[in-house]
Amino acid sequence: MYLYNNDDQQLVDERVEQYRDQTNRFLAGTLPEDEFLALRLMNGLYVQRQAPMLRVAIPYGLMSSVQLRKLAEISRKYDRNYAHFTTRTNLQFNWPKLEEVPDILAELASVQMHAIQTSGNCIRNTTTDPYSGVYKGEVEDPRPYCEIIRQWSTLHPEFAYLPRKFKIAVTAGPDDRAASRVHDIGLHLVKKASGEVGFEVIVGGGLGRTPIIGKVIKEFLPVEHLRSYLDAILRVYNLNGRRDNKYKARIKILVKAFGIEKMAALVEEEWLDFTKDSDLLLSTAEINKFKSYFTPVDYDLNAKNELDLSAAFAKSQTFEAWYKRNTVEHKVAGYRIAVISLKPLLLPPGDVTDLQMDLIADLADQYSFGEIRSTHDQNLVLADVKVSQLYDLWVALSAANLARANIDTLTDMICCPGFEFCALANAETIPIAEQINRKFDDLDYLYDLGDIQLNISGCINACGHHHVADIGILGVDRKGENFYQFTLGGSSKTDASLGKTIGKALAAGEVANTVEKILHVFVQNRVEDESFREVIKRIGLEPFKEYVYATSH
Amino acid sequence: MPLLINGKTSVDAWVALDADDYSADAKAAIDHSLQQKNATIYPLAVYLTYREQLSADPANTGVLVTGDDNLSSLSDLLSEVSLIAIDFPVLRDGRGFSIARNVTRRGFSGEVRAVGDVSYDRLDNMQRSGFNAFQIAEDRYTDDAHQAFTEMTVNYQPTHLR
Ligand code: SF4
Numbered sequence: 178m179y180l181y182n183n184d185d186q187q188l189v190d191e192r193v194e195q196y197r198d199q200t201n202r203f204l205a206g207t208l209p210e211d212e213f214l215a216l217r218l219m220n221g222l223y224v225q226r227q228a229p230m231l232r233v234a235i236p237y238g239l240m241s242s243v244q245l246r247k248l249a250e251i252s253r254k255y256d257r258n259y260a261h262f263t264t265r266t267n268l269q270f271n272w273p274k275l276e277e278v279p280d281i282l283a284e285l286a287s288v289q290m291h292a293i294q295t296s297g298n299c300i301r302n303t304t305t306d307p308y309s310g311v312y313k314g315e316v317e318d319p320r321p322y323c324e325i326i327r328q329w330s331t332l333h334p335e336f337a338y339l340p341r342k343f344k345i346a347v348t349a350g351p352d353d354r355a356a357s358r359v360h361d362i363g364l365h366l367v368k369k370a371s372g373e374v375g376f377e378v379i380v381g382g383g384l385g386r387t388p389i390i391g392k393v394i395k396e397f398l399p400v401e402h403l404r405s406y407l408d409a410i411l412r413v414y415n416l417n418g419r420r421d422n423k424y425k426a427r428i429k430i431l432v433k434a435f436g437i438e439k440m441a442a443l444v445e446e447e448w449l450d451f452t453k454d455s456d457l458l459l460s461t462a463e464i465n466k467f468k469s470y471f472t473p474v475d476y477d478l479n480a481k482n483e484l485d486l487s488a489a490f491a492k493s494q495t496f497e498a499w500y501k502r503n504t505v506e507h508k509v510a511g512y513r514i515a516v517i518s519l520k521p522l523l524l525p526p527g528d529v530t531d532l533q534m535d536l537i538a539d540l541a542d543q544y545s546f547g548e549i550r551s552t553h554d555q556n557l558v559l560a561d562v563k564v565s566q567l568y569d570l571w572v573a574l575s576a577a578n579l580a581r582a583n584i585d586t587l588t589d590m591i592c593c594p595g596f597e598f599c600a601l602a603n604a605e606t607i608p609i610a611e612q613i614n615r616k617f618d619d620l621d622y623l624y625d626l627g628d629i630q631l632n633i634s635g636c637i638n639a640c641g642h643h644h645v646a647d648i649g650i651l652g653v654d655r656k657g658e659n660f661y662q663f664t665l666g667g668s669s670k671t672d673a674s675l676g677k678t679i680g681k682a683l684a685a686g687e688v689a690n691t692v693e694k695i696l697h698v699f700v701q702n703r704v705e706d707e708s709f710r711e712v713i714k715r716i717g718l719e720p721f722k723e724y725v726y727a728t729s730h
Numbered sequence: 731m732p733l734l735i736n737g738k739t740s741v742d743a744w745v746a747l748d749a750d751d752y753s754a755d756a757k758a759a760i761d762h763s764l765q766q767k768n769a770t771i772y773p774l775a776v777y778l779t780y781r782e783q784l785s786a787d788p789a790n791t792g793v794l795v796t797g798d799d800n801l802s803s804l805s806d807l808l809s810e811v812s813l814i815a816i817d818f819p820v821l822r823d824g825r826g827f828s829i830a831r832n833v834t835r836r837g838f839s840g841e842v843r844a845v846g847d848v849s850y851d852r853l854d855n856m857q858r859s860g861f862n863a864f865q866i867a868e869d870r871y872t873d874d875a876h877q878a879f880t881e882m883t884v885n886y887q888p889t890h891l892r
Binding site (some may be wrong): 188328330336 | 797803821822823824827828831832834849851852855856857859877881882883884885886887888
């Protein structure tokens with residue numbers, strides 16, 4: 178993974194002191210509240226319903242065991258012994274004290290971490306494929322490019338006060354595990370027949386009030402122009418994006434207003450006139466330097482001789498289920514990618530305790546070269562586990578309630594914090610997730626259903642990505658009571674699409690029953706092993722609407 | 731209002747075109763301003779209207795630009811002025827950073843002055859985007875303002891320095 182040099186370290190150290198000074202001036206009353214608001218947001222600090230919330234950046238979802246142990250320590254020392262992974266692959270502390278945040282930042286800096294630009298109207302943490310570098314189908318490892326983006330965007334003097342927040346996602350190839358089409362910018366690594374590698378660039382996707390699937394702005398951008406082209410897009414956006422209405426300020430609205438052709442022409446002009454051959458152009462040597470941080474780990478070549486798990490499967494069916502659901506093929510024979518489910522029964526999706534973090538750090542050291550990844554789906558990944566060690570890993574994870582074999586099933590939900598933790602929420606989300614979990618605790622039933630994405634958001638801001646789920650649930654407030662609206666047929670994958678509403682919102686107590694009805698229609702109409710998505714595509718929403726809203730069954 | 735130029739507190743050698751005079755009788759106000767031979771800052775739209783007269787004396791002519799102005803017209807008058815003041819109407823409006831960048835990279839070497847909502851915590855960003863002069867409101871100015879430029883000594887955007 179990327180290691181800080183002296184300059185990188187000095188930058189985060191100086192930023193800590195700068196932020197400490199800003200906090201002190203705010204507490205002393207010499208920095209006006211609205212100015213401090215903008216400054217603290219750019220450093221990841223929100224003030225929420227119950228307490229401040231601090232969001233720590235995990236650049237493109239990659240962290241070392243040392244860093245994870247530090248996060249565990251911080252949760253013990255400054256918080257309530259737990260933390261929460263977000264869909265931006267960042268980590269949130271829900272109970273820090275405003276006065277102690279500078280100290281927390283100093284602790285983070287000691288392990289090459291920070292909270293820079295995890296909030297506010299600036300360029301946020303870049304996300305990518307959690308299987309980067311180890312997945313068979315990838316064009317290239319996208320992480321060197323993510324690190325290039327991280328550095329270019331970090332404390333960029335010109336883009337700190339954008340019209341609105343700005344999110345970039347990078348995929349490793351055709352498979353999209355980063356929801357890139359619903360980002361402000363999506364970058365897809367592609368390879369020409371000639372072997373030349375570049376990016377397909379998507380712009381103007383997003384969720385929230387106005388969900389939009391992004392459009393292609395450049396079909397092929399050679400990798401050396403990554404920085405210069407992003408710089409051009411950002412300048413066009415900074416100068417032209419709307420500033421009069423925060424709900425219309427994202428780049429997706431600008432792209433919609435201009436049309437993709439005009440947007441592309443403006444960016445192209447900016448790029449050709451100024452940035453393309455400027456210092457932003459990446460030399461091969463520079464790209465190679467970034468690549469050198471992400472070379473394959475030292476795999477054991479004998480691992481391929483120990484692939485037989487039949488004895489372990491005979492010992493435990495649960496292990497077999499976990500192997501099938503929670504591990505993924507690795508590009509090196511003898512290894513698997515193991516997904517740690519942060520979706521246990523009856524606990525908030527994405528939450529981890531300090532002890533679990535310590536344990537995962539230890540397991541990463543023991544079984545996966547000391548690295549951990551966080552995913553867009555709010556799970557964790559150990560990317561390089563020997564097949565022969567999977568059983569031992571599973572035993573250790575099981576003991577810590579981290580081995581629920583539910584990856585990509587109905588209960589592997591994305592769920593925003595909702596009413597309990599978010600000042601903007603209209604409705605509860607975590608109790609709804611719990612209600613669904615209680616109803617669908619039969620894993621065999623879930624396995625029969627196959628891959629289904631269910632996402633829950635507590636308000637129209639859509640942090641739970643409900644628009645791009647097979648089953649999306651949006652909490653709304655009706656005269657002080659929580660109601661839930663269902664959308665079906667969304668996807669954030671390669672064939673991204675927005676779900677459609679099936680009818681009026683339903684009472685909180687009806688949510689799990691409604692999910693059951695939806696699944697009933699799916700099962701009734703399913704041909705062989707069709708996925709939920711395939712069935713929806715084939716039969717449309719009508720049968721679901723009819724059954725869910727029929728007066729009696 | 732305190733003015734920092736290249737990190738030092740400076741006396742303002744410029745006056746702004748009197749807005750009241752201008753709205754009462756535009757032509758008279760322009761003639762008067764030219765007779766005074768003061769170094770004067772004109773709103774960009776005014777400058778464009780009287781460009782023929784005003785472009786005669788670049789050393790004493792400046793323009794005030796806001797994010798809502800027609801920015802493409804700005805790029806071809808850079809040789810006719812020696813000061814460009816860029817307005818930050820509110821804290822959240824960051825268009826001025828890109829406007830400054832646009833004029834400096836097109837070779838403008840005169841004074842690029844930040845006006846409006848200008849305060850300590852954004853001075854460094856402004857300087858690194860191309861500004862070299864900062865007009866700070868009286869109640870937001872402190873004598874340690876120049877320290878804002880040295881809080882961060884490393885950055886990832888070296889090309890942005892003038
Ligand atoms: S979707 Fe709404 S409730 Fe949920 S985290 Fe986002 S803003 Fe808060």
